[in-house]
Amino acid sequence: MEKILEVLDVELFVLENHPPKLRISASGNIPGEGWTNPRLEPFVFIQPPPDGIYDFDFVADPPHQEPATDAITPIGVVHLWDPLPPDAKGVRIHVKHDSKKALLGNSEHSERNSSPGNSEHPKRNCSLGNFEHSGRNPSRFTFIDHESVKRVVFFPQALGPLDAKGKPQEASLEYTGPEGHFVFRGAQITQQQTVMGALISVNFRSGAADEPSLDFALVLPPVELGEELRQDFKTMSILIQGCGFVVNHPGARLTYKTANLEGIAEYIPVL
Secondary structure (H helix, E strand, O other), X not given: OEEOOEEEEEEEXXXXXXXXXXXXXXXXXXXXXXXXXXXXXXXXXXXXXXXOEEEEEXXXXXXXXXXXXXXXXXXXXXXXXXXXXXXXXXXXXXXXXXXXEEEOXXXXXXXXXXXXXXXXXXXXXXXXXXXXXXXXXXXXXXEEEOOOOOEEEEEOOOOOOOOOOOOOOOOEEEEEEOOXXXXXXXXXXXXXXXXXXXXXXXXXXXXXXXXXXEXXXXXXXOOOOOOOOEEEEEEEEEEEEEOOOOOOOOOOOEEEEEEEEEEEXXXXXXX
């Protein structure tokens, strides 16, 4: 196992039972593809840390062979900390060259033991900087196929401050798959509303007389986060190949190859 390259987000979610548990969700980046078994490895403490911050390594198993591409790809993990120590005030997630800390708010500690019982009821979301979330739209979508060959990361708008005119910055889409690694921004991405949801499409290859065109589209259903910062869902993608510029070519001019995708919708606060 190795520590991953960098950690981007850490989200904490207390499950109120007796004793309470803590769900830790973390996302980050790895170099290349083929990494497996992402997990959080807790530090072993002889005595509880005096500041109440418990440490974890964010690790994964690297590929057995050199990856075909050195492109940066996303990775995520969900860890259930059971039981949550009563003195815990937060966690610190360590990666290869740095770390990121997430804190539990004071209200979280005061509420989490209020209703002992056997059922697990989520009470309040916490993220970096004691961020509380309610009813926000997803700011990042991640898609992966069942064979972990194809991965797509879509940002409806860039994370960061508004531009000089007070408008959100441009959308971006990163694709990694058998066809190659592509990054698209702004006007390079077409978004159309359909009865299935939003159809997000990009062009891999425009096509010429001796080369067929190649486009990629994915179906993005409406996703409500509610009180969560993350929701999982299922959808599909379509690889669209044209026949090129051929005069009087009989039959369909386009062929379609579909793939089922596992989707993750997340709200990522801009700090």
